[in-house]
Amino acid sequence: MDAETPRDRQNLLGDCVHCGFCLPTCPTYVLWGEEMDSPRGRIHLMAQREEGAPLAPMVQHFDQCLGCMACVTACPSGVQYDRLIETTRAEVEDEHPRPLRERVLREAVFRLFPYRRRLRAVRGPLRLYQRSGLPALVRRSGVLERISPTLAAMERLAPPLGPAPRLPERVAARGGRRATVGMLTGCVQGEFFPGVNAATARVLALEGCDVVIPRDQGCCGALSLHSGRAEEAAAFARATIETFESVDVVVVNAAGCGSSMKEYADVLAGDPAWARRAAAVAAKTRDFAEFVDELGPRAERHPVPATVAYHDACHLSHAQRIRSQPRRLLAGIPELTVREIADPDVCCGSAGTYNLFQPEAAAQLGDRKAGTVRATGAELLVAANPGCSLQIATALRRQGTDIAVAHTAQVLDASLRGLGRAALL
Missing domain, CATH: 3.40.50.11810 (Rossmann fold)
Structure with missing residues (x-):
């Protein structure tokens, strides 16, 4: 994320007029009705932080924000809450000493999910576990909940896994070629939902696109960016830019990934060697539905x-x-x-x-x-x-x-x- 001066941040914070239009769209405010767990409440905390208030008492409220950006859509004043929460989370990651148990769990998640090979390595054992009949017993026992609610959540959320076919590096257009596109396969999407990627490639080909699917592509940086791990996100962004800058359009079928890639210009704005390249890739990134709708139906x-x-x-x-x-x-x-x-x-x-x-x-x-x-x-x-x-x-x-x-x-x-x-x- 590009560096902000204190004056920039104060200007962004000052855009909020505390009107409350964001409240009914904020998930945590809807759940709990707590002002500090609403966008304007969190902005108030950020302003207090700018004035020297300690960070530690605020961290829980920032952690409980989903970063869903519904408040950005609802805000009549154009408050850039997305930028504010991302920079605040980066500050939390840099300055707040989390308890050891929490640090270990967070690091384990970020050492696994953005890496396709590591996800692939756990995919086989997870599939065997799902077919063994153990999941029902494990969930009834509550053993994972006692060890860690995070581990229990990971086990519950894992989808039923079948075979994972690998896509070729190029899928040829059917009929006359209308476009050549690069396709991001994603981390979780690629390993847990391979059928979505296969369907995406087929639809694009049937609509007249040559689809380029780089085999060596990695994580786009979305999980890291939205969790305040700014340097990690920037490193993933640079690698993804190198992978896709030679194609005319990058098609993305995961909303979080597409959103992050469209932010690359901001992520690397402070890096003179990468800023222009980042802006170019961000400008040609399209969500699957966005691109197919723009292209128009042929099949x-x-x-x-x-x-x-x-x-x-x-x-x-x-x-x-x-x-x-x-x-x-x-x-x-x-x-x-x-x-x-x-x-x-x-x-x-x-x-x-x-x-x-x-x-x-x-x-x-x-x-x-x-x-x-x-x-x-x-x-x-x-x-x-x-x-x-x-x-x-x-x-x-x-x-x-x-x-x-x-x-x-x-x-x-x-x-x-x-x-x-x-x-x-």
Whole structure:
């Protein structure tokens, strides 16, 4: 993240007029009604910090923020809360001494999830564990909860794992080529949801794109950036820029990753050797739905007779302001009925690593979101972020409901290939 002077920060803090428009959209304020767990309350704490107040008593309130950016969308004054919370979290990471147990757990998470090879190494044992019948016994015993709520959350959230096919480095366009695009496969998306990446590549190819899928690509830096690990995020950003700067467009199918890549210009603004390159890659990054909607339909849409509920991932709807595009893509599929979820602006509780480090609050938000999904009566939930899919599916199971979950790309893939609803349910 680019360095800020105290004057810059004071100006950003001063933009907040404490009107309260953000309150009904803030997940933690909705849960607890506590002023210090609202955006304007946290901004008040940041201002106190600027005046010399100690950091330690404030950390809990900053940690409990999901970083969902719903307040940014709701704010009539244009307060850049996204920038404020990211720089504040970087300050917390640099200056606040967390307890040893918490430091170990946090470091374990950040040493695992952004690294595809490490995720792949645990994938096989995790799959065996899921097929062994042990998960039900472990959850009934509560042993993981006693060891660590974070470990228990990781175990609950893990999706059912099947074979993980690997994509080729290039998928050729069907028919005349309309574009050549690079595709980010992601960390969690690539290892836990390989079917989403396969569907993304097929849809792009069927719509006339040559799809370049670099084999050596790594993490985009999203988890690190949103958790205040600024130098780590910058290192991931540089590597991703090198991987994709030779393509014309970078297509991303995970909302959090796309949001972070579009921030690269800010992440590396203070680095003269990388600032221009970062801005160039940020400018050509597109969310999957955004790009396919811009491209326009060419392949024939076949009927998918199903009722779906569409979930707005926070880093798609708030951070990237992408709402209408996925709905237009779904509306273009014959016989597909799309139902809206109540309170769409309130986060599901996933928020990157939030459901690992704040599992109790995340579970409350997950249950709230699952209830609104169930109320639609839909047979399929469509979401555009792997964290959201894991979070809501887990909450639905907790409520005794097993609604199928799919990505927008998978629904389009089923339509373009004429597979119908059977491929999704």
